[in-house]
Amino acid sequence: MDRREYLKLSSAAVAGVGLAGCTGDSGSGSGSGSESSGGDSSGESGDAAASGTESGGSDGGEETAAETAESVVPSNVVIGSDIPYRPFEYETAAGELKGFDVEIAQAIFEEQLGVSYEFKKTSFDTIIPSLNNGNFRVIMSAMTINEERDQEVDFSEPYFTAYQTIIVREDSDITSREDLRGIAVGVQKGTTGLGAAEQLQTEFDGDLQLKEYDQITGAFDALMNGQVDAVINDNTVNGEFVQNQDGVRFVEGEGAAADQGENAPPYLTLTVENYGIAFREDDEAFRERVNEALAAIRENGTYEEIYSSYFAG
The missing domain is CATH 3.40.190.10 (Periplasmic binding protein-like II)
Structure with a gap:
């Protein structure tokens, strides 16, 4: 797509x-x-x-x-x-x-x-x-x-309606939610992206490393530099980065949007949120x-x- x-x-x-x-x-x-x-x-x-x-x-x-x-x-x-x-x-x-x-x-x-x-x-x-x-x-x-x-x-x-989503480098082996177990994830401090990542950390019995950044640009830089393996953040902001940066993709699949009967996008959604x-x-x-x-x-x-x-x- x-x-x-x-x-x-x-x-x-x-x-x-x-x-x-x-x-x-x-x-x-x-x-x-x-x-x-x-x-x-x-x-x-x-x-x-x-x-x-x-x-x-x-x-x-x-x-x-x-x-x-x-x-x-x-x-x-x-x-x-x-x-x-x-x-x-x-x-x-x-x-x-x-x-x-x-x-x-x-x-x-x-x-x-x-x-x-x-x-x-x-x-x-x-x-x-x-x-x-x-x-x-x-x-x-x-x-x-x-x-x-x-x-x-x-x-x-x-x-506005948004979703928490996951982006990874194009050559990553991560293709599902479960594949996040044991990896390092970049998030922005104080955001619902951090909250979604913390939920996953609990789900994985702590087997998820969270790296927090003051601004989302720090998390994106860390992804491209190999300091984290994925970034969890709002879909439109992730989408803007994916659109303008070669070598990055969404993790695809169904998720919270499909579960709630939303017109679900093709990428994995961890939450459905309103601004x-x-x-x-x-x-x-x-x-x-x-x-x-x-x-x-x-x-x-x-x-x-x-x-x-x-x-x-």
């Missing part, structure tokens, strides 16, 4: 995800650049300006519905993200921040909510504490919604506005246009 087919099929289930479920320290956006130092000044001044409207005595000074809705949206949204994580967020040779998450952010914040946004580079294994410490307003970083994370943050409705935008737990009103904007870009075709430009061709 042509390697581009992996990207076409990689997230076929995303169309069925209803709205009912990673370099630059600052990045894209309409660019105010006013929040370069983190802190949760992430547009909070915009909140204050919008909420300080209890002027002139409308029945006890209550805000109107329009004022209340506006007050929860900051004038500039700072987004925590692990960069590079191609094709979701990465820098071009010219230093421009690009990616699926980047364009979805533009559609939500700039086009739908009418505010600026910027991406702030953050290590994935510390990204949730950084959010809760006020270093940025939301996380957009190909982040899987799961129970453990849901104890610390709140998520938007899902906006969401993460918010602090006290940011419910803003989360609702973002969900509304996410629904709008699905309805008006913007989501499909962005999706197709990264995954359908």
